[in-house]
Amino acid sequence: xxxxxxxxxxxxxxxxxxxxxxxxxxxxxxxxxxxxxxxxxxxxxxxxxxxxxxxxxxxxxxxxxxxxxxxxxxxxxxxxxxxxxxxxxxxxxxxxxxxxxxxxxxxxxxxxxxxxxxxxxxxxxxxxxxxxxxxxxxxxxxxxxxxxxxxxxxxxxxxxxxxxxxxxxxxxxxxxxxxxxxxxxxxxxxxxxxxxxxxxxxxxxxxxx
Ligand code: TMP
Numbered sequence: 697x698x699x700x701x702x703x704x705x706x707x708x709x710x711x712x713x714x715x716x717x718x719x720x721x722x723x724x725x726x727x728x729x730x731x732x733x734x735x736x737x738x739x740x741x742x743x744x745x746x747x748x749x750x751x752x753x754x755x756x757x758x759x760x761x762x763x764x765x766x767x768x769x770x771x772x773x774x775x776x777x778x779x780x781x782x783x784x785x786x787x788x789x790x791x792x793x794x795x796x797x798x799x800x801x802x803x804x805x806x807x808x809x810x811x812x813x814x815x816x817x818x819x820x821x822x823x824x825x826x827x828x829x830x831x832x833x834x835x836x837x838x839x840x841x842x843x844x845x846x847x848x849x850x851x852x853x854x855x856x857x858x859x860x861x862x863x864x865x866x867x868x869x870x871x872x873x874x875x876x877x878x879x880x881x882x883x884x885x886x887x888x889x890x891x892x893x894x895x896x897x898x899x900x901x902x903x904x905x
Contacts, residue, residue, distance in 0.1 A: 699786040701902055702779070702824070704794040707832030708864050709853055710842030711883045712890060716832060717792055719891050720898070724788060727903055732782045735792035736770060740777050743770040751850040760806045767798050768816045775821065795821070796829060796870050796878070801852065804866025805859045828901055830894060831871050832883035836860040839883075 705720065707713050717733065724731045738747040746766050749755060771794075782789050795817050802808045836857060843853060871878040879897045883890055 700783040700788045701827045702783060702789045702791070703902065704791045704796065704826040704829045705832065706793055706796045706800070706829055706867060707883060708834070708836060708839045708860055708867070710839035710844075710846075711832035711834055712842075712887065713792060713832060715887060716830075716881075716883075716890060716894060717790065720830070720894060721790055723895060723898055723903075724790065730787045731790050732778070732787050733790045733792075734774070734778060736774060736794055736797065737767055738770065739774040739779075739791070740770075742773045746770040746773075751852065753851055753854075756851060760802065760808055763806070764798065764802045764808055764813070764816070767802065768820050771795070772820045775824065780824070791826075794826060794829075796831075796867065799870055800863045800866040804862040804864075804869075805852075805855065807862075826877065829878045830897065831867055831878055831880045832890070833864070833868065833871075833880050834882070834884040836864055 703720070705713055705717055721731050721733050736743070737750055738744045746769060750763065750766055750770075779789050779791070795813075798813055798817075799810060803810050803813050840857070840860065843849075868880070871880050879901070881890060881893045881897065885893075
């Protein structure tokens with residue numbers, strides 16, 4: 697029996713995921729909720745090794761299917777070893793990216809069909825889906841400009857702008873198809889306004905009762 701809630705946060709490059717994830721974790725903890733904060737790809741020892749292979753530049757030309765399967769290999773490990781045990785113990789899981797990122801990056805970005813991804817989603821996750829997803833949305837140019845001021849670009853950040861246009865379009869399509877679960881946050885606003893949107897979304901959904 698699942699007792700904890702599963703919340704995921706998604707967005708393109710430079711959407712402000714890190715600071716907003718910290719903010720969400722604090723709001724939940726203030727509400728007396730025990731939270732496990734984790735990320736994908738990664739979240740386990742094996743998953744973090746897979747993350748290095750996926751984000752590093754050693755295998756720049758990896759096949760799209762290899763990339764897709766490695767995302768789900770990391771996810772299978774993460775779910776079985778960390779996410780499901782936490783949820784079953786009544787702990788809420790706050791995850792920096794999850795399967796919507798696969799639809800957006802491998803589906804939208806790499807043009808792998810959503811049907812193919814759905815097969816792996818059903819295989820690896822069974823019926824498990826996030827209870828709520830916050831999509832931090834902003835224009836691609838704005839996000840890339842912000843991201844450029846950070847560290848060296850990883851294998852995904854090194855993609856061209858049309859890749860990120862497809863990623864954003866796929867995220868918005870997912871949100872349009874599942875408005876109950878996916879809440880779109882306008883992340884181009886100043887941080888305090890973004891956090892106000894997040895707070896009111898949490899209060900009207902996960903923190904309602
Ligand atoms: P980030 O956690 O720093 O945002 O980096 C993770 C990168 O991995 C990001 O560019 C998005 C990408 N990614 C995918 O392509 N597919 C996935 O399923 C996940 C979880 C991430």
